[in-house]
Amino acid sequence: MAVLPEVVVTVLAMLLLLLDAVLPEHRKSGLTWLALLGFVVAGAFNLYQWGSPAQSAYGGMVGADNFTVFFNTLFLATAILVVLMAPAYLRERALPFGEFYSLLSFAVLGMMFTAASTDLISLFVSIELMVIAVYILAGLARREKRSNEASLKYFLLGAFASAILVYGMSWLYGITGQTNLAKIAGVLKATSLDNPLLLMTIALLAVGVGFKVALVPFHAWTPDAYEGAPTPATAFMSVGPKAAAFAALLRIFISAMGPAQPDYSLLFAILAVLTMTLANVVAIQQNNIKRMLAYSSIAHSGYILVGLAAAQPGAGSDQVAGIPALMFYLFVYTFMTLGAFAIVAYVQAGQVTGESFDDYRALGRRAPMTAIAMTLFMLSLTGVPPLAGFFGKAYLILAAVHSGMAWLAVAMAVNSAISAYYYLRVVVVMYMSDTTERVPLYRSPFIHSMLAVASLATFFVGVFADPFLRFAQGATLGF
Amino acid sequence: MSVPLNYALALAAVLFVTGLAGVILRRNILIIFMSIELMLNATNLNLVAFSRYFGNVNGQIFVFFVLVVAAAEAAVGLAIIVSLVRHYKDSLNGDEFNLLKG
Numbered sequence: 419m420a421v422l423p424e425v426v427v428t429v430l431a432m433l434l435l436l437l438d439a440v441l442p443e444h445r446k447s448g449l450t451w452l453a454l455l456g457f458v459v460a461g462a463f464n465l466y467q468w469g470s471p472a473q474s475a476y477g478g479m480v481g482a483d484n485f486t487v488f489f490n491t492l493f494l495a496t497a498i499l500v501v502l503m504a505p506a507y508l509r510e511r512a513l514p515f516g517e518f519y520s521l522l523s524f525a526v527l528g529m530m531f532t533a534a535s536t537d538l539i540s541l542f543v544s545i546e547l548m549v550i551a552v553y554i555l556a557g558l559a560r561r562e563k564r565s566n567e568a569s570l571k572y573f574l575l576g577a578f579a580s581a582i583l584v585y586g587m588s589w590l591y592g593i594t595g596q597t598n599l600a601k602i603a604g605v606l607k608a609t610s611l612d613n614p615l616l617l618m619t620i621a622l623l624a625v626g627v628g629f630k631v632a633l634v635p636f637h638a639w640t641p642d643a644y645e646g647a648p649t650p651a652t653a654f655m656s657v658g659p660k661a662a663a664f665a666a667l668l669r670i671f672i673s674a675m676g677p678a679q680p681d682y683s684l685l686f687a688i689l690a691v692l693t694m695t696l697a698n699v700v701a702i703q704q705n706n707i708k709r710m711l712a713y714s715s716i717a718h719s720g721y722i723l724v725g726l727a728a729a730q731p732g733a734g735s736d737q738v739a740g741i742p743a744l745m746f747y748l749f750v751y752t753f754m755t756l757g758a759f760a761i762v763a764y765v766q767a768g769q770v771t772g773e774s775f776d777d778y779r780a781l782g783r784r785a786p787m788t789a790i791a792m793t794l795f796m797l798s799l800t801g802v803p804p805l806a807g808f809f810g811k812a813y814l815i816l817a818a819v820h821s822g823m824a825w826l827a828v829a830m831a832v833n834s835a836i837s838a839y840y841y842l843r844v845v846v847v848m849y850m851s852d853t854t855e856r857v858p859l860y861r862s863p864f865i866h867s868m869l870a871v872a873s874l875a876t877f878f879v880g881v882f883a884d885p886f887l888r889f890a891q892g893a894t895l896g897f
Numbered sequence: 898m899s900v901p902l903n904y905a906l907a908l909a910a911v912l913f914v915t916g917l918a919g920v921i922l923r924r925n926i927l928i929i930f931m932s933i934e935l936m937l938n939a940t941n942l943n944l945v946a947f948s949r950y951f952g953n954v955n956g957q958i959f960v961f962f963v964l965v966v967a968a969a970e971a972a973v974g975l976a977i978i979v980s981l982v983r984h985y986k987d988s989l990n991g992d993e994f995n996l997l998k999g
Contacts, residue, residue: 511950520997538959539955539958539959539962541958542962542963542966543962543965543966546966546969546970550969550970550973553973553974553977554973554976554977557977557980560980560984561984563984563985563996564996564997566980566981566982566984566985566994567985567994567995567996567997568978568997569977569980569981570926570977570994571994571997573973573974573977574926574929574930574933574974575932577933577970577974578920578933578936580966580970581916581933581936581937581940582936584937584940584963585913585936585939585943586938587940587959588940588944588947588956588959589941589943591941591944591947591955591956591959592906592947595951595953596949596955597951597955597956597959630975641997642997642998645995645997646996813965
């Protein structure tokens with residue numbers, strides 16, 4: 419059955435909602451185990467489907483192939499890590515467990531269907547299922563002003579972006595007369611691409627999805643939403659919906675509009691350079707670590723977009739093709755970014771906001787293992803070999819050079835150097851400054867195991883990059 | 898006699914641009930939200946017009962889903978605004994919500 423992992427997550431989301439209503443307050447921490455179990459079961463069903471022939475379901479609305487298995491793995495891993503990160507934080511702030519996990523499951527469901535969509539209609543509905551759940555997650559701490567504000571800004575700009583996106587989709591339907599992505603590609607292949615309406619459609623779709631993946635100049639909501647949202651929700655937002663939006667970008671621009679690639683390749687290359695440069699320069703000036711990580715996540719959207727600019731539809735699993743490089747980078751990005759945000763959640767205990775750099779003073783002495791993990795994440799985000807982030811960037815740079823855009827590769831390398839400044843600032847604060855305060859830290863087995871998984875993944879995906887790259891390449895055979 | 902496709906598309910474009918301008922120019926949260934709904938309805942008009950022109954039903958099915966999503970979005974969006982007014986500040990001016998910046 420093609421959609422078994424999605425079915426498991428649907429049942430999980432509803433079960434969590436139901437149990438949250440009937441369980442007595444002191445039993446609710448058991449929901450953490452249920453959520454973990456559900457995501458692990460869905461992940462097992464998902465990996466079982468690797469390599470099986472492509473199927474479609476619901477009258478061609480969704481498909482199941484290696485591409486969806488890859489993205490589902492990413493999404494479910496994200497969900498599991500976020501569930502591990504959340505309990506200590508939620509308990510400390512008296513935030514509701516059941517609602518958090520249930521909304522998380524609905525968002526993950528939307529993400530899974532986004533990657534699986536083979537029709538404009540299902541793609542739009544899936545994206546909305548994802549973002550509507552995330553709007554609520556951002557505002558979950560509803561007695562906190564900042565959480566409310568984050569939710570409002572995310573909602574208004576997200577809904578605005580959705581409206582632009584769906585207007586673009588209506589024009590795509592108008593140009594081709596089809597809503598099925600493969601059929602759209604067929605029509606576009608047969609017609610002239612020298613069509614101003616097609617260019618307008620590309621622009622509308624790029625703006626719509628550009629908001630969702632936070633490309634400059636459509637990134638204004640990102641730092642605010644990330645800063646104000648509860649930290650586990652921020653961690654989720656910076657990874658899950660972003661990866662899903664990239665899956666949507668691939669579905670729209672490669673599956674459906676692959677034939678129009680010459681029309682949009684340069685557009686995405688310019689957006690990529692703009693995004694990474696502006697985000698890195700602004701990130702340097704940040705004194706709030708959540709905001710800094712938000713700009714860092716925008717910069718990484720720019721890097722990842724290089725893969726799409728360098729994509730050559732039809733190249734499939736070519737060693738240096740853009741799409742496998744993009745997907746490999748998403749895989750790497752997931753672990754290092756979730757890890758970094760988990761450390762922010764870890765430091766945010768008691769009266770400590772965990773958001774100013776001062777809260778990280780002497781962390782190397784107060785919590786040696788945590789500081790090592792944070793150093794690992796920061797170095798990997800910078801792109802230091804032999805960590806995962808280095809290979810992610812290396813493959814993207816290779817893809818850019820290979821597709822004849824050497825200037826794009828140069829821009830990316832220069833930006834990595836700029837980003838070292840603010841990532842290493844965290845490391846310097848942790849090891850080279852002292853504090854007299856006795857600041858409490860969380861002691862939760864969940865968050866410790868989460869940090870262990872994320873740092874091991876950041877390390878081993880770098881050292882043994884090959885199987886993971888082949889995983890990404892195998893997932894793009896459909897293109 | 899039927900309305901030509903171009904007329905419907907032009908009306909939809911006018912609606913869409915009106916909504917776009919509303920989102921960018923107005924400061925009242927509820928009016929921004931209404932402008933977004935206007936943009937969604939421009940899309941619906943576009944889809945229905947194309948659906949009729951092509952003689953296939955996909956566009957009309959799409960419209961149903963856009964409507965449902967708009968309703969879900971309205972429910973969540975209004976809940977967020979209610980929570981904001983209750984816990985933050987009794988105001989609907991978007992500029993007054995400015996704790997997050999930098």
